[in-house]
Amino acid sequence: MRHRRIDELMTREVVSVLGDAPFKEIVRILSQHRVTALPVVDAENRVVGVVSEGDLMRKTADRTATPGEVPGVPGLEAWERAKAEGTRAEELMSAPAVCARPDWTVAEAARLMEVQGIKRLVVVDDEDRLVGIVSRRDLLGVFLRKDDDIRREIVEDVLGDTLRLDPALLTVDVREGRVDLTGKLPLRSMIPAVERMCATVDGVVSVSSTRLAHDTDDTERGGGRS
Template identity: 80%
Template sequence: MRHRRIGELMTREVVSVSGDAPFKELARVLTHHRVTAVPVVDGAGRVMGVVSEGDLLRKAADHGAVPGDRPPVPELEAWERAKAEGTRAEELMSAPAVCARADWTVVEAARLMEVQGVKRLVVVDAEDRPVGVVSRRDLLAVFLRGDEDIRREIVDDVLGATLRLDRADCTVEVRDGRVELAGRLPYRGMVPAVERMCAMVDGVVSVSTTRLGYETDDTPGRHGTDDTPGRHGTDDTPGRHGTAAGGSGR
């Protein structure tokens, strides 16, 4: 099982600007290249920060008003006011830049975007020089994987190579990224583990184990095989423990 790496999804054509780039040049760069943000680099090409449309629009929103018109935006904090009054990239940029590495997984990049509240990440090399940009839209590309591709990875990598299960023990159906598992596993404790591992496969939307049973209940407090009716093997009766009901989404 292999998560897709950022290097496979990122846009490699990186448009960057120098720290002394003036406001109007920044507006031209964003408009001409049809991008919403650009990294700001120093003399050695290392990323110092990022200038976005939002950074430029802050100046427009706080622009000095003419007599009788509404005053500049009053809610801006001191640092926002300083940026609004800036005229060069190094004064307008958001710093430090939120960056990623090309060998990061989609999961790592998505988590960083969520924590930092950003829509894109500058991808840098070991010298902190930009080599690409990855956006939320790029990360969503993993959900465009075909159902058969997802099913093959679950069968070959998760159930086969990792868990060493016989293909006859567990069948896998995938429709629109929704995975449904059926069959019988050796132990009850394997059911949630299989569910979690399948949910981690790129492109999976949800996992259902309602049709997945087990041979032996190895959960804490039980010793060996429990012969109590309805607790051993697959039991289709509602509320019984033989069928491990559950499901998870990504």
């Protein structure tokens, strides 16, 4: 069973800025390329941080108020205040950048995004050089796989190669990524294992095993027939 890797989904043509890029240049690049964040790199193309619209908005939110206007945002932490006063990418960016490797799976990248609460991951090589960027939208692309491709992978890779089951034991129906398993397995304990393995196939939305039967119930002492 083969999981899609980040290097198959990521955007390779990534716009980045150097640490000394001025505020207005960053804004222009974000607007021109219609992106919401830019990796910040050093002279060797190594990623040192990420500057986003959110980082830049701190300056707008904390502008000194003129008479009669609402005052700047109170209670900012020292690091937030420093960002609000920054004028270059290296002063405005969030660092260190949250990065992924090209050989990571979709599941690994999605898990890190969820833990970090971010919408994108900078992709770097073994020397931390920028090679791409992957977004939530990119990861969701695995759910665009055709149902026939998902079914073929379940039958050949999951049931045949991984679980060593006779594919004739089960009927696999896939519609809009929803997998429905029908048939009979030798042991009752095999049903949740088959369900879990099918669920790990890229593009699967859900798995139903309610119509799976078994010959022997090995989950109870002494066993029994279905």
